[in-house]
Amino acid sequence: MNFKSLPQLLDYFKEEKTCIEYYEQIRWDGKPVCPHCGCERTYKTTRGYKCANNECYKKFTVTVGTIFHGSKISLRIWFAAIYLATTHKKGISSVQLALDLGITQKTAWFVLHRIREMLKDKAPQMLGENNMVEVDETYIGGNNKNRHYGKKRSQVDNTLTNSGEVYQPKKMVVGIIERNGKVALKHVPSADLNNIGALISKHVPKGSTIYSDEAPVYSHLKKYYTHDNVKHSLNVYVENGVHTNTIENFWSVLKRGLYGVYHQVSAKHLERYLDEYSARFNTRDLSSQERFEKFLIDSESVLSYKRLTNINKAS
The missing domain is CATH 3.30.420 (Nucleotidyltransferase; domain 5)
Structure with missing residues (x-):
C-alpha cells in the first residue's frame, strides 16, 4: 500500500475486513492484546477476540479503547475522515465532511473531535535544543x-x-x-x-x-x-x-x-482545534501515508459524546 490520494486510499480499503486487519497490524503488530487488562493471551471469536485471563475474560475488538470505540461508522469511512482532516492544510468543516462521506453533520462533528483527540500530542518534545x-x-x-x-x-x-x-x-x-x-x-x-x-x-x-x-x-x-x-x-x-x-x-x-x-x-473546544493545527504543521514533512499511520498509532484514546459536550461546560 502506498496511497497518495483519497481515491487510492478507498481503493485499498474496499472491505471492512481489510480495514480491521490493517488496524490490528498498526495497533497490535498482529498480536492481539486485551484492552481491558493488558493480557496478551487471547483467542479469536466470530466477531473479534476474547481475553484468556480468567479474572477478565471479556470480549473485545481492535476498536475498543480507541477513538473508534463504540462507533457504528465503518472503519473505511473513519479512515477517509482521518485522511481528509489531516491533509487539508486549513482543516475541513463538519458540514463539508458530512457531504463528502454521506453522514449527518452531527456525526461528522463528533468524528472530527475524536480525530482531534487522536491528534493531541501525547509526549511533547522540547523545542529549541538545536534551533532558535x-x-x-x-x-x-x-x-x-x-x-x-x-x-x-x-x-x-x-x-x-x-x-x-x-x-x-x-x-x-x-x-x-x-x-x-x-x-x-x-x-x-x-x-x-x-x-x-x-x-x-x-x-x-x-x-x-x-x-x-x-x-x-x-x-x-x-x-x-x-x-x-x-x-x-x-x-x-x-x-x-x-x-x-x-x-x-x-x-x-x-x-x-x-x-x-x-x-x-468556542473557548470550550479551542484547545482541540489548536491540537489539530499543530499536529498537521508538525508532520508537514511526512508523506500522506506516513502521516496517516503515525496518527493511527496514537489513536488509543476514548472520547465519549458526553465527555466532549461537558468539558468546561461553565465556559
Missing part, C-alpha cells in the same frame, strides 16, 4: 467594531440590560515555534507571567535562544535563556536575524483556517 525559538501570542475573535455589544444580565432582576461591553472577549493563544521545526500552542486566559512562563518552561530547555516582541511579559526570559526581541512598536520587524516572522506566518494559517473554514470556535 520564537514565542508570541495572538487573539482569536472578530474585530471589536463587528462584535456584539450591549447584552448583560442585571443582578437585581435577571433582566437583560444595555451595558456597552463586549459580549465575549477574544480568546488568547500563545505559540512557541522552532525555525524550520515544530510548534506548540496553548489557549491561556491572559498574557501574564504565570501562563506564558509556565508554557515556555515546559517546552523550551534553559539556555536556548528565544526571540519575541517587546511585550513586558517576556522581560524575565533573560534570566534563563538567551533572549532578544524585535521592536514592532518602532516598525522594526527584522534586525540582525532577530524576528518573529515564523510564528507570525503560522498565525496567518491558523486564523485563515479558523475564520474561513470553521468561522467561529
Whole structure:
C-alpha cells in the first residue's frame, strides 16, 4: 500500500475486513492484546477476540479503547475522515465532511473531535535544543467594531440590560515555534507571567535562544535563556536575524483556517482545534501515508459524546 490520494486510499480499503486487519497490524503488530487488562493471551471469536485471563475474560475488538470505540461508522469511512482532516492544510468543516462521506453533520462533528483527540500530542518534545525559538501570542475573535455589544444580565432582576461591553472577549493563544521545526500552542486566559512562563518552561530547555516582541511579559526570559526581541512598536520587524516572522506566518494559517473554514470556535473546544493545527504543521514533512499511520498509532484514546459536550461546560 502506498496511497497518495483519497481515491487510492478507498481503493485499498474496499472491505471492512481489510480495514480491521490493517488496524490490528498498526495497533497490535498482529498480536492481539486485551484492552481491558493488558493480557496478551487471547483467542479469536466470530466477531473479534476474547481475553484468556480468567479474572477478565471479556470480549473485545481492535476498536475498543480507541477513538473508534463504540462507533457504528465503518472503519473505511473513519479512515477517509482521518485522511481528509489531516491533509487539508486549513482543516475541513463538519458540514463539508458530512457531504463528502454521506453522514449527518452531527456525526461528522463528533468524528472530527475524536480525530482531534487522536491528534493531541501525547509526549511533547522540547523545542529549541538545536534551533532558535520564537514565542508570541495572538487573539482569536472578530474585530471589536463587528462584535456584539450591549447584552448583560442585571443582578437585581435577571433582566437583560444595555451595558456597552463586549459580549465575549477574544480568546488568547500563545505559540512557541522552532525555525524550520515544530510548534506548540496553548489557549491561556491572559498574557501574564504565570501562563506564558509556565508554557515556555515546559517546552523550551534553559539556555536556548528565544526571540519575541517587546511585550513586558517576556522581560524575565533573560534570566534563563538567551533572549532578544524585535521592536514592532518602532516598525522594526527584522534586525540582525532577530524576528518573529515564523510564528507570525503560522498565525496567518491558523486564523485563515479558523475564520474561513470553521468561522467561529468556542473557548470550550479551542484547545482541540489548536491540537489539530499543530499536529498537521508538525508532520508537514511526512508523506500522506506516513502521516496517516503515525496518527493511527496514537489513536488509543476514548472520547465519549458526553465527555466532549461537558468539558468546561461553565465556559
